Amino acid sequence: MNSSLIIVEILVALLGLGVLLADLWLPVERRRLLGWVAAAGVAVVFFVGMKDAAEVAYAFAAPGAKTGMYVLDGLAVFFKQFFLLAALLVILMTTEYAPKLGSGVSEFYSLVLFALLGMLFAASANDLVLLFAALELITITFVVLNSFRRDQTASIEAGVKYLILGATASAFMVFGMALVFGAAGTTNFNEMAAVQKAMGGSPIFLAGLVMVLAGLFFKMSLVPFQAWAPDVYQGSPAPATAFLAVGSKAAGVVLLLRLLFGAVPEIAARWQHVLGGLAALTILYGSLCAIPQRSIKRLLGYSSIANAGYLLLGVVAMSKAGASGVLFYVSGYLFTVLAAFTVVSVILARTESDDLSSLNGLSQRSPALAGALAVAMASLAGVPPMAGFVGKFLLLKPMVPLAAADPFLACVLVAALVGVVISMYYYFGIVRAAYWGQGVADLTPIPTSWAVRVALLIGVAGILWLGILPDALIQASTPAVEVLKPQAPVAQQHSGDR
């Protein structure tokens, strides 16, 4: 096997182990330095280790086989860069939050790196076995990250809830994998694509596929597997929540794209209405439940549910335009959410409550933080010229011709637009608290370290760059989805059997 294919994963694994070992020899007061080491290592891998995939290459393949468990193609490279950037920003954010994490902070860094490792493998998974191993690496690491603040009941509770619900989802996924394996005789996505026509009528295969999808939907926090998200987002330490919102969700997205459009595009096309209905329900649920929230992190948890719905909308389009829209949206979401969570974690590092009122007076305490938060919220709400606006536009555009032909998809589109309008209200609520909040007791300025400034600068620059000059990323995401083969649904000959 050509081990240079997985060089990025090897480097990240070594970095994570190195941070863990260095922790043994460093005195306590110098452990914060490990954050810089981890960040620098991820940055080096990001700038040096990533090459463009000239052609599709497989690793972990049987001798003489044309396909393998691990694939390196445009889509994988795109998402690997995405995950590395997300981890870099999360580590920078953690250096600011470190005092709250105590002496175990270097374990936090190495856990972030191990979760990153799982995501890097997820980006390349071409087999249900690697899909399962990568997802479990992510899930189990996040259980520890979520419950990292053992001094707080809320954090442990978030970890327990994620553990139980996550393990249930994985159990469903494993059982589904067993059924898929039994019916198709293979777990490889390319080999599955070759037999999908015959499998379309096999109830065992379809049941297995649904159970595997349930596991992925759990990762993405889509209705009806969204119940964990608000609690876990609220209870976890802010950097862990941020990584969960961006990295874990994007891992679910890339696996969903590969499974639906790489392995079983014909079956996926038959499920267009079910997926559309789920997307609409997810958007409406997330948007409506976010309205009464007072906790910032819980509000962002509901917002992330709604955003998962928008991402699924790009899948529902069953086209390459939709898939590249998903890639663009998730990139914009990365910059937006990480900018927002950087601000939130700076504030939460100073106070224990994450009530919206702790944002009051932020515009006077730190104009830079308030500005970055306002930009991020405007992008989440889809206000031009931010990344979120272009992203929503690219996701909704391929839906319009479909909606014109299909009344059900027209309802889905309307639900998505209603969700956008509702979301304006609660995102603006955060901006209002930061700029016009009343009853401020404490007006001491909030100092920001340069790690936070770098993270915020990358976040805000990314939001504006994708919003004002989206062409560069659109041109990068179009070849990335070339490996996917979405199929338009066959014309409505059996509209009754949906």
Add this chain to the structure above:
Amino acid sequence: MSIQAGLGHYLVVSALLFCLGLLGVVARRNLLVIYMGLELMLNSANLALVAFSRFNNNLNGQVMVFFVITVAAAEVAVGLALIVALYRRRQTAHVEDLVSLKL
């Protein structure tokens, strides 16, 4: 007269085990018992994998079982540690007491 156990028998047993495990997760209130239910669900999937592997003459399913067992072991290690941490803090291992995160 003896009955030869076929693929269908194994699958029915595995589906029953899976449902029993799910019932344990949904109906029981003690975290440790819920955890046992989860392990039962994972192992029922293992049984299905091995049965498919045997009857389809394809060893890949057996290999996948090793992955599942390894992951389940990691999950148990983390999960039990977490339950102990919860017990130390709250002197409880019941899901009704997990109420600090709410609207």
